[in-house]
Amino acid sequence: MNEVLNLTQEWDKTFPKSDKVDHRKVTFHNRYGITLAADLYIPKNAEGKLPAIAVCGPFGAVKEQCSGLYAQTMAERGFLTIAFDPSFTGESGGAVRDTADPAINSEDFSAAVDYLSCRDDVDPEKIGIIGICGWGGFALNTAAMDTRIKATVTSTMYDMTRVSAYGYFDSNDENARYSMRQQLAAARTADYKNGTYSKPDMSAAAPVGEIPQFLKDYMAYYAPGFGRAFHPRAVNFSRAWVNTSTWNLINMPILQYTKEIRSAVLMLHGEKAHSCYFSRDAFANMTTGEGEKWAANKELMIIPDAVHTDLYDNLAVIPFDKIESFIRAAIGG
Numbered sequence: 356m357n358e359v360l361n362l363t364q365e366w367d368k369t370f371p372k373s374d375k376v377d378h379r380k381v382t383f384h385n386r387y388g389i390t391l392a393a394d395l396y397i398p399k400n401a402e403g404k405l406p407a408i409a410v411c412g413p414f415g416a417v418k419e420q421c422s423g424l425y426a427q428t429m430a431e432r433g434f435l436t437i438a439f440d441p442s443f444t445g446e447s448g449g450a451v452r453d454t455a456d457p458a459i460n461s462e463d464f465s466a467a468v469d470y471l472s473c474r475d476d477v478d479p480e481k482i483g484i485i486g487i488c489g490w491g492g493f494a495l496n497t498a499a500m501d502t503r504i505k506a507t508v509t510s511t512m513y514d515m516t517r518v519s520a521y522g523y524f525d526s527n528d529e530n531a532r533y534s535m536r537q538q539l540a541a542a543r544t545a546d547y548k549n550g551t552y553s554k555p556d557m558s559a560a561a562p563v564g565e566i567p568q569f570l571k572d573y574m575a576y577y578a579p580g581f582g583r584a585f586h587p588r589a590v591n592f593s594r595a596w597v598n599t600s601t602w603n604l605i606n607m608p609i610l611q612y613t614k615e616i617r618s619a620v621l622m623l624h625g626e627k628a629h630s631c632y633f634s635r636d637a638f639a640n641m642t643t644g645e646g647e648k649w650a651a652n653k654e655l656m657i658i659p660d661a662v663h664t665d666l667y668d669n670l671a672v673i674p675f676d677k678i679e680s681f682i683r684a685a686i687g688g
Contacts, residue, residue, distance in 0.1 A: 396437070411439055418439055491511070516610075568662075626661060
């Protein structure tokens with residue numbers, strides 16, 4: 356079932372290597388037969404069965420960026436952790452590169468739980484997940500289905516299905532969505548006819564002075580040449596998504612069952628993040644009405660003055676103490 360992956364063995368992360376943890380590459384497969392690549396972080400001199408965390412995100416990023424930073428930091432705090440590349444991206448497998456699917460990407464998180472649950476050095480009753488940016492939404496979707504997950508942390512969450520269908524700040528109406536569907540349908544036909552998967556022309560990007568501040572913030576993190584965390588395997592600002600990547604994202608809302616999440620959830624977001632409304636709305640939906648009966652172990656933490664990308668790699672802003680204490684309380688140590 357496992358694909359043969361070409362895994363880079365040298366340290367090529369966008370953050371320094373810690374001397375407090377041991378690191379190596381591992382692989383595992385999801386229910387669709389796709390082999391996923393991950394970085395495994397284990398506290399040095401660890402003994403016995405450890406609590407474990409799977410980390411992924413942001414959407415379009417790779418494990419060498421902030422998911423790896425989160426995973427390494429949590430390993431320094433006593434957890435066995437993995438940061439993995441999603442299907443079709445980074446070093447992971449999947450035949451069509453640089454594409455996304457809400458079902459398969461949610462499955463990737465459960466596949467990570469499969470892997471962790473079967474390790475001899477992991478306590479399968481003490482597994483949590485951390486989803487960053489667009490993977491925060493996938494983490495919630497996974498937590499609504501996978502009862503093995505005892506704690507979920509979302510950091511600077513995007514609901515990728517909402518933003519794909521409705522645009523930023525819900526600016527798209529039904530006619531706009533119909534126009535997108537027409538464009539996607541035409542792209543599918545052209546791709547099939549040409550035997551390729553087309554991508555947008557990245558050279559047509561707008562100059563920095565003509566784009567919103569949050570896109571400038573993204574560029575300051577991802578962009579080649581000056582981004583502080585540029586990585587050549589990342590989709591964002593490097594490889595680009597195929598044009599039909601939003602096909603399923605538009606029609607498959609992923610947060611429909613979050614009211615039924617019984618396990619613990621911590622949502623983190625910056626007060627000044629353009630995306631903060633995703634977390635505020637998702638938390639309200641999860642904890643009111645039918646979700647009120649499971650609201651006691653849900654928390655929303657708004658971080659003063661922080662923007663979206665501060666929660667990617669700003670160690671002065673990311674509340675790792677809170678993340679650790681929340682997960683330990685949820686898993687029982």
